[in-house]
Amino acid sequence: MVPLIVFLVGICLLSVFTYNTNVQIQKDRRTIAKLNAVTYGQRIENDIENGIEITDTLKQVLINGNGQIIDFSKIAENLMSYSIQSVQLAPNGVVTEIYSEEGNEAGKIDLLKDSKRGEISNYAKDHNTIITQGPVELKQGGSGLVVRNPIYLEDENGQEYFWGFTIAVLRVPEVFEDSTNALSKFKYNYRLLREASVLDKKHVVVDANCDKMIRPATYNLTVGKEKWKLEIMPRAGWSNSTTLYLIFFGGLSLVLLLTGLTIVLFLLDERRVELKELAHKDGLTKLYNRYGFDEMAVKMISKNPKEHCVAVLLDVDDFKLINDMYGHAYGDKALISLAENMQKLFPSSALLGRNGGDEFCILLSNCTMEEIKEALIEFTKTPKTFSYKGQTYSFCISLGYAEYPNNAIERSQLMRCADAALYEVKLHGKNGCMAYKEGLQSGVRKQLGFVLNDISENLPGAFIIYRADKEDDEIFYANKEFLDMAGYENLDAFFNGTKKSFRNLIREDQQKAVEASIWNQIESGSKNDYIHYQLRRQDGTYIPVLDQGRIVESKRFGRVFYVLFMDWQAIQSHYSEKFNAKDVR
Incomplete structure (x- = not known):
């Protein structure tokens, strides 16, 4: 009876273990898939935004030229890339300039009166908002996304008038193929969808490498005012049948070796902790990444909802110049140095994170803006350095901060207030520190110097x-x-x-x-x-x-x-x- 009991108990334990392992594998795969969806979703979002920025560049040239572009073909040629099909101008809504023109002559139409493009183009004009259409079939082959950016200029009396559209046609999937190719390489099925337009919330498929998705991990993107969605799942599915069979039949012969089972459980748990750490920490600075910071900030505020705290956003002034002049490796050194300064100056209770690029975030608990003001000013003015070829170079930061709950009661709104204060510092020459105050608008960007x-x-x-x-x-x-x-x-x-x-x-x-x-x-x-x-x-x-x-x-x-x-x-x-x-x- 004892061997039978041991066998039956062993079978029960093995069955329970096999089931839990399957659940854990699915959980781990979903965690990794979610992390990849966030990572590559953000990259795709940036890729599309970079394509849209071409229309903003043309807009800036038009503003500087009082509505005129000299040598459009030369400017457009400099803006072209592998992922750009064409660049166009549409004064008064009529496409008159297309680069490259060869093969695109049929595109010279009146967008505001066209049966297929009129409604959405008039919406863009009336609401002064960037719109995209597509994917559309290109005569040269393949698909594309059409970006139209309405341009409003001021006449000599200071009155705004509609100049027309700057337009870029982005090749699909070339505009974001680095990210989609990486997902395919890592054996993921993916599907990228977008709202058909700001007038039609139904999602349409922009690009995909499969026909069907089963409980996919999803990342929601925002491009302009349009909602996009990236769905991914492992090509082999969420479970790993081979692994499950090996565990069960291998465990059947080793059912008496309880120590072995304990080791397996330990290894699985260690793997889970490792994946959780990867999902929450920034690999370069070892601070919380954006996902981890947001999650911890929500917990921090909800734990003591009546306690005052201060949210801080900061970034490195002219960080692009550091990368351009010294190389990205030394730009990384500057970011690591800044992260170390943050850890030295702020208390261990402070939540420190890196949003991405050269932007960092801080959440300071149990304090007000007035109480922390001097410490933030000292941190901003303290020299920050990195080494390049044996020499030490300094760099500066700009910093904005806001207080919960005086300025905002939600974490996302609180960070937007800090963001508004940060960019107000930028507008006043950078290398400064400013508290949020009523009247500052989030998202304002200094045009001089940055766009150029x-x-x-x-x-x-x-x-x-x-x-x-x-x-x-x-x-x-x-x-x-x-x-x-x-x-x-x-x-x-x-x-x-x-x-x-x-x-x-x-x-x-x-x-x-x-x-x-x-x-x-x-x-x-x-x-x-x-x-x-x-x-x-x-x-x-x-x-x-x-x-x-x-x-x-x-x-x-x-x-x-x-x-x-x-x-x-x-x-x-x-x-x-x-x-x-x-x-x-």
Whole structure:
């Protein structure tokens, strides 16, 4: 009887264990699938947003050109990539410019009156919102997504009027094929869906590698105002039949070896903990990732709903320049250094996380904005550094914060308030710390300097942008070609060397005359000024330059100068018969 009892008990235990193992395998696979859905869903979201940004770039060029684009084909050529089928302009809703035009001539239509595109195009126009259509079949083969961005400009009376659309046609699946190929490589079935339009909430399939999904892991994307959805599941299903058979029949012969079963359970539990850690922590900084931070923040607030706490958002100023000048490996070093500073300064009870890229988040419990203000200011102003080829380089951060429950009672709204304060700091020159206050709008982005980073380095010529104020000018931006001309290693060195003042670029004995000449030209009614003088370089030497400036009005910054610099000696060498400019002495 004892062997029978042992056998029966062993069979029962083995049956229970096999069942639990199956549940655990499904749970682990679902956890991993959810993590992959989040990871690749965010990548797909970024890929689509990058495609949409092409229309924003054209929009900015139109704004700067007062509704005109000079040499559209050249600009469009620079914007094209493997995943872009074409770039188009539609003044007053009529497509007139298409790059590349070959094979796309049939696309020159009146979007507002077209039977297939009119309703959604008029919606985009009336609501001033970006819309996408598709997938649509392309005559060149394959499918595509059509992005239309309505453009509103101001006339000479300051009244907004509808200019038309900037349009980009994105190839599907090329626009996000790195992510979908990775899912296929990892043996996942996937299906990417989107709302048919903002007028039709029914989901349509954009891309898929299978016909049927069984209880898929889902990640919801937001592209503009449209809702997208990524569904994935393991190609072999949620269970692993081979593993289950091996466990059962192997366990049947080892039913008396209870120690072996204990080891298996331990290994499974250890694997579960490991997967949970991977799902919640950022691999680079070891702080919570966005998913883990959000989950912990909700628990933290709900545990003591009446207790005040402060949410903080911060990012690295000009982080793209660090990556561009020193490489992504050293950009990672800067992020690791910043994470270590956060861990040193803030108490162990603080919730620290990395949202992604160079953006970090903090939740400080049991405190108010007034109580934590000095500590946040100290953290913002404390020098932060990273090493590059044996030398130490510094970088700065911008920081915004908001208080629960005074500013918001929901975690997501609280973070949006901190985000609004962060970008208000950006609007005031970066490297600062600001508390949220009523009136700040979340999502505001500083246009000067940020949008130009990706364009300016490829435009011929050295230029800067600065606030046009006789008494208190401030340089906002300088491209790399100007930094090279003036002998500066990077933008931070340039800002430090000039104290962000345009007049500090002019030889001392010429400053008054140059500034007087510029303002005389502007005050005479011209939007442009031309002046020749000696430009001061970082090493104290001077080079003669021709300065061509244009003054524009900005809603947020008042009058702003866009200034192009040309090497005077090069001009004289190549165009001596065309130019006869006088030096200002």
